[in-house]
Structure formats: structure tokens, C-alpha cells
Amino acid sequence: DQQVKQNSPSLSVQEGRISILNCDYTNSMFDYFLWYKKYPAEGPTFLISISSIKDKNEDGRFTVFLNKSAKHLSLHIVPSQPGDSAVYFCAARSNYKLTFGKGTLLTVNP
């Protein structure tokens, strides 16, 4: 049973527009949520996180929104840049361990 789901395997947006990456979870014991970005042949890189007691966290062009009642979080990237093209993983923490989604491939077209 997949506890963290990223239902869109890929997303394509135009440069300058908003990218919205979505993630759903089933385990109400998750206390922290994180987004990672991964380029080919590299390890994942931490982007932004949010505690389960908050509903929004912003860092520059990246904003994460958490809707606990819907068990849903999203990552907004505004404005999107070609260098943002990568695989984005949603991760959720429980008992000091992370559970990852399968990832969404974001392509930002110039």
C-alpha cells in the first residue's frame, strides 16, 4: 500500500508560468513533509519542507501548501525556469523515517 502518492508522472510548463506539483498521503501519523529535486545521475537535493502543524511555507520561488483534512500537499514554483526541469519527489516523515512518492518529471520549456 503506497502511503505517499504522486499521481502525475510528468508535467510540462512554459518558462515564466507556475508549476504545481501534487502529492497525496494516507498516513495521518506523518509529521513533516519534504520536497526533493533530482537531476539525472545525481542524488536528490532538499528543496523545502513543511511541518504538519502549518499550512504554508515559502522560500523564494518555492511554496509548499499542506491541506491536512484532504491529506494533500502541493509544491508551487513561480516563475518556472528551464533549470527547474528535474524529477521532484514528495516525502513524508514518521518515526524518523522518510517515505517517498514515485516522483514527477517536470519539464520547463523555454
Place this chain on the structure above:
Amino acid sequence: IAGITQAPTSQILAAGRRMTLRCTQDMRHNAMYWYRQDLGLGLRLIHYSNTAGTTGKGEVPDGYSVSRANTDDFPLTLASAVPSQTSVYFCASSETGGAGQPQHFGDGTRLSIL
């Protein structure tokens, strides 16, 4: 540059052979982790260690063992490799296992078992 070093970067191995993937970090992080990434499955936790001298099982521990003799090193051993262990393996570390502590990842080891 501080970070996590994984070795080897890639390896082709015959089934039945023993293999140890090395992971070293110089950030003095207490917690370390091993993940495997398979196409369409994301990253799955194999084993973890919250501090030197302790280890724990993750989501997919079977066929793998780890040790944590000191803070910096966290080797992953496949005692008798099988083709289903073909994957990309990532080592990660964090200051502690505590809330909000992001994990920092190495660049991975691509392992093919024939």
C-alpha cells in the same frame, strides 16, 4: 567540499557474489540511511542508523546488511547478490533523525546484478 561520498559509482556483479557499497560523510551527521531507487517506484528505505553503533530496518531490508562502527561510515553489504537487487543505491545523512532535518544524499551507486 563537505558532503557524502559513495563508492563505487557503478558496478556490474555476477549473481551470488558478495558486494559492499561504501558511504562516507564528513558533516558529522548522526543519522545515516540507505535507499534504493527503482524505475516507477521512487526511493525505498533499506536500512538506517540514528547514531553510531545502532542500526534499524527500513521498508526493504531483506538481502542487505549494514554496520555503523563510527559516525562517518555506513557501508551496505549484499551477502549474495540476486538480479532483483539491480538498482541505483543512494546513501543519505541528516544531523539527527529529528523533525525538519532534511536528508542530504550522495550521488548514488548504479548496481547491475547479472
